Amino acid sequence: MIRRLVRSWAIDTQLVGLVLMLTLFGIAMIYSAGVLNDPSPVTTGAWMRQLVWLGIALVAFTVVSRISLRWFEWATLPGYVLAVILLAATKVIGTGSGTAAGVESFIDLGFIRFQPAEFAKLATIFALARYLGTRADEPTTLKSLVPPALIAGLPLGLVLLQPDLGSALAFVGILFAALFWAGTAPWLLLLLASPGVALILSFDTLIWSGYFVVLVIFLYLYRYRLYVVESVSVFLANLAAGTIAGPLWNSLAAYQQNRILVFLDPGVDPRGAGYQLIQSMVAIGSGGLTGKGFTLGSQKRLDFLPEQHTDFIFSVIGEELGFIGTLLTLIAFALILYRLVSMAAEAEDPFAGLVIFGIFGAWLVHIFVNVGMTVGLVPVTGIPLPFVSYGGTFLLMSWVAVAVAARVAHEEP
């Protein structure tokens, strides 16, 4: 009886169960993040606020998971337009908030503040699914990748203006996930990604030259599969990316430059930009196999950990629960991601599969970048960890995404 009730509420017990567990675990860790020797009002009560947000999220989940897939399809276009308008409005009336005070990514409605970027991610997932799901065939030419790239590129550009690099990466993840699930050939995805690669590699002329030779050979080998215009534009885009890298670098804010330099070598600025990374790694490393115990992390308690309840929550997990704790958390995330992949694979309806896989793409980027930055795998970027990091809008939208995924999978015959 109860099991049936739960099942009918949760729709997908496995996914919802895992996510609920993770959210409660996250609230516990947010509570621990607030246990400092010198408590700060910002972190002390954060876990209670997150608990309230979970309540809101559960209500949203209950409602959204009962909305038919067709309603979502219908709402895709207006939703996307609204998301873009909100993002553009953020540029004008946006405010910073709390630890992200420097980034104007919030809209303040007086009674509530939310981040349009989180809504825009979901809207973009839908828009891409709608567009790609209605194509008769999978994209086989670069040209056919242009419309989806524009759909994702518009909100991506707007969040970059905030400037919110973390969310921008999530949009990249969403785009590639959607294209991949639409059946786009991997080599086409590589070509699409190539200007980005060129941009990154251009810091070293020699490496960039080598990369360029490989690119030209690649274009030559695939010459019969590509239009001349496409080859030329890929070539030019790569050339352009390599050329603008310098000016682009100079246009970055000093703190952004530092974060990248520090990623390459944390020692360059141990008191400044390298501080976060070094302190985070010290916290995680000193946690050892079994950790220092819940709420007992000394790095955290003595306030050495930056942003310990938001972007660096995983450092608290690492310090207090040790490798065992981090491994279990990672397994939970792996299971959630795997569940999404399975759901997408089972979805007969292309729109449904694309939506689920788009969510997969966004979360994968969030998890990889957020957890990776705490141990120096990726540069420090302001991007939260789904279900665990403190943050109302993000938790709400993550749960809405769960509801959508569960609903979409549920509707499959």
Place this chain on the structure above:
Amino acid sequence: MKAHHPHRRRRRARVATGLIGLVIGTIALQFFRVQVLESSGFKLQSESNRLRPIPTPAPRGTIYDRNGLIIADNVPGYAVYVLAAPRDSMKASLRRLQPLLDLSDPRIELLEGRIRRNQPLLVDVDADLGAVAALQERGSDFPGIYLEMRPKRRYRSGAAIGHALGFVSEIAADELALPRFADYEQGMLIGKAGIELQYEELLQGTRGVRILEVDASGRLVGSFAGREENPSVPGEDVQLNLDLPLMEWINSIFPDSMRGAVVALDPADGGVLALYSAPTMDPNDFVGGIETDVWDELSNDPRQPLFNRAVMGRYAPASIWKLAAAGIALDAGVIGPTEVMPEPCNGGITILGQYRRCWKNGGHGFLDLAGAIAHSCNVYFYQLGVRVGLDNMLEAGTRLGFSDLTGIDLPQENPGIFPKDRSFWVDVFGYRPQEGEVLSLAIGQGPNDQTPIKMAQFYTALARDGSAPAPRLLKGPPPTDSWRLDLSRRAIEELRKGMRAVTSPGGTAYYRTALEYWDIIGKTGSGQNPQDPERPHAWFAGMAGPPGGEPEIVVVVLVEFGKSGARVAAPIAAKAADFYLRRKYGIPIDTIQTLAEHVEAGVPAPWARW
């Protein structure tokens, strides 16, 4: 729709599953490396994160006098800290300390305002030894309190050197805002005046760091004192030109009831042998925060003991400036060193269409330069002034720095007041000056106010060859001359001859300045002042040295409302010069120095020339 054929979907799902494995696997591997393989290194770093650095001030550089005697050094003192803790418990610690350290309520409020997250709070830079003993004894009653031994300034013979040395005190908020003190932190002691401020950067040294170990809850563990991680580098020692015994001597002979200043310079290099201002103050009172009542007493005293008269007090130079007028005239070549002025002094003279009186009604008759200086004859100097001319007088006076600073190495000095050109009268008095203004200037009157240090610098030129370096407190190579007068040897001899007449038998100052072993020459002056016309400020500016030799000390004495330069100021100068020269030549010190003192004490003075 072949892209969404179940077979194709499953293939993509396998790729995606592989991607999950790759991403999560990579992360897990990195965590395994950091948390298991390299954990010990990070544990060590985490431990060191629990070490709290506390800055340790460097001992301030010792200040020596010209003979190597210590003027200022350091003795051990104790600073009290409240260690970083939650704000409320830090506040509670402060309240517990309040009665012990005798902290006032406003002080507690000030300290509470300084509490910063994770920063130890400096409560008292110089705790009372009794309180220190109590804190050490009852350590457990005062958790989170840290005592630090830190050197504290001590001034030997405090009052004698107060104005020259200045003092140290805790840096103030407005000083912290200055670019000069950009590297300084709250709670540091800095020089506030005098030498201590002038050479602050030399004396301060470099702070060290003491590491305190705290447990995960921020409480002090391990040794109470922690360990010195980065030892402080003591400030540089500084040697001054000051002569400490001379300063003490001047402090002891300057009349207690009088206000004034004494400046002694070494004519060899402009080195400041003594710089004294009365009433004086004791810089030891300021160490570790001055008591409120002492401060009130000092700052409300109408005698202004905090005011350094030697470099900041400006007084009408009166007759002692006649030497400057003479120097300017000789430099310009408008008088000859031995030339007799054509008009005799008949108690006055009609000059530039006006009648001007001499101070002596009977008149001085015909005078040459030396005679005019000896008798301080106004009539001679009126004629000299006319020859120089107003514009030249202003130009030359300005060139000799009478409207400027001497450039002594002290943070506070007032420039002299002297018209740079004729516009001065227009700006200050609102009228265009007539040529006749030169008459007043030539006898040291008119718009002319000078500091004792400035007058001492001028007399140094007369004790040398006409050149005058900036007076300097720091021992070192003499600075370049700030100006020089083009005076022939003959001219200098005549000027000194005039001054010698003042202190020779028959001169006004002989009786009170004559010394057994030394030649002393000089000029007296009575500076009229608006506060009390009946009691002019008493000046004496002179120099002394071995008989027949060059002067070895220049002394200027100013006594406010002293009335008579010869009776009040001159003996102080003579006694100071005698003390300095006796020590220099190894002659035993005697408190009975001048002829007048011998006579009063009934001690025979066979060397006296009656």
